[in-house]
Amino acid sequence: MMEGKVYKVGIVGATGLVGGELIQLLEREGFPIESLKLFASFDDAGEQMEFMSEQIMVEAIRADYFKELDLVFFSAHPMVSRDLAEDAEKAGVWVIDTSRWWRLHPDVPLVVPEVNPETLELGKRKIIASPSPASVALSLVLAPLEREFGLKRVGAVALYGSTQEGRLGFEEHQWQTIAIFNQQEFEVKKFPRQSAFNIFPQVGKFVGDETEEEQDVKNELYKIFPQADFKFSITCAQVPIFCGLSIALFVELKKNASTQNLREAFQKSSGIKLMDEPEKEIYPDTLASLEEDNVLVGRIRKDASGDNSFQLWLSSDNLRKGSALNMIQIAKLLIEKGLL
């Protein structure tokens, strides 16, 4: 990191769940900040948020504010990223975006710093995308397996909490749950159907017989692992939790390996915490993953249904490593590489 250099930073979507996490983590990480500007929609403008014991007033976002910044984090609706990220870029500002809008754009790097830091320089834009929380978690877990044993085939069932749909998703899920206990009526708006006490296999709209999220995660993983030739399939389902993401995984490897080999590969990897002692009932669950920087991995076992096949389970905080922490790690990497 350049000694002493400090940056003018902005957050678009500061009042959202990822925005709040970004503010907390920028402080915790001691990110070198000269000034922090917080932006949100008109509705939230005027709100006060705390950073480093100071109160910062949230401003309604306007494109001409960007020119005073060095770096801006976008954690808002994809339409906001579509409309405003290029304005920031034209003003010479680095953009790190966590919406789905830029992730698959060919000129925009899609970065998980522990997995593909080298791609940061390959972008033709000043926009860097942070993957879907599911893609972040999966790529962290798949990277050591691909590197050490070669991946042949991966099947995933990913279970999403209501914060997948941001603060409005969180609130809808909360009010539905309370309404059910109080025998009151409730609205279904943010999700395609009732989310309280229900499980349904739809995250995002349908595109043919797949959902957007299923397509996104697949395409993001192929972008993150461009040299790999593994086949990947996924089912995404909404489950009635608030935060956190859990994924049941089937993997088939090219090389022979034991469960112990897999555990060792994970232990050497950064961004991963191994929790795998079934005899003590130690394994990851969604609650354990909350406010945890690492992706938790456990329940590693031989899958007797295939050669060189394994089953495992991972849990991850979708707001932290899935979004905010990954974005801050990308920003630090920009500094390390002298790009910012």
Added chain:
Amino acid sequence: MMEGKVYKVGIVGATGLVGGELIQLLEREGFPIESLKLFASFDDAGEQMEFMSEQIMVEAIRADYFKELDLVFFSAHPMVSRDLAEDAEKAGVWVIDTSRWWRLHPDVPLVVPEVNPETLELGKRKIIASPSPASVALSLVLAPLEREFGLKRVGAVALYGSTQEGRLGFEEHQWQTIAIFNQQEFEVKKFPRQSAFNIFPQVGKFVGDETEEEQDVKNELYKIFPQADFKFSITCAQVPIFCGLSIALFVELKKNASTQNLREAFQKSSGIKLMDEPEKEIYPDTLASLEEDNVLVGRIRKDASGDNSFQLWLSSDNLRKGSALNMIQIAKLLIEKGLL
């Protein structure tokens, strides 16, 4: 069904969730009953339950009560089935048991009437076992695939509600959820960890690196499909819903097939309801499966990660077709075959 013949029926575990469902369904199905005796533990004895507009008093279970019966349904703890099913059998009474105790016993048929009715006569005992709700749902969905295309490999991720642990599981989950909203403390007793707003990959105790439920479902499926040679693997997880069971499924077939072929196979099968129109957002969810006799199947799509591979989703009512309805269908089959 033998014209006019009526039976003296008992239910052990009448005050439980499956017990209640049995009483309702015996009435709805017009099961030929001369008399119905309801049994429970000492704690629940004396309670009144309604059947055919009559109040029946629940009695504390005693082995010597069986001799007055023709048929007894066991929907209680496995230890109760272990201790009392043989007493009933010795008294010449047919036993249909939904606990895990007898399911894998070599002399006891494990029956899903739509799938393996022929095994009912093969038992050397008067005890018939009803499989785990997950095995019932899986066997109904796998049977037409095995019959028409041959199964090569099956991978499942099964998501269980709190009623997997009966009424006590239901209540613990309910009180935890309410306590969280009221910021009160709560107990974790029936489940290995907090179930409210959590997902954890453990159903039953660990046996090595698998859980009891994972082993059970695998062994039950191999017992239900003794001629089949498909490989099967499963991860079972507890999710914060009350009733219902959802399973994400990966299947690899021996013969070439299209998604349309699979849909047609399911449409011809009894016990299955096809809900598969993604363009209209029609697919199964857990809520839709409740109080539904059939297993709901949808999200059928090609799994590009393997040859002849497909992904699909199923949802089923664990208390109804998963337990009570299947037991009553077994009883009807006993009558049809002249065994009862």
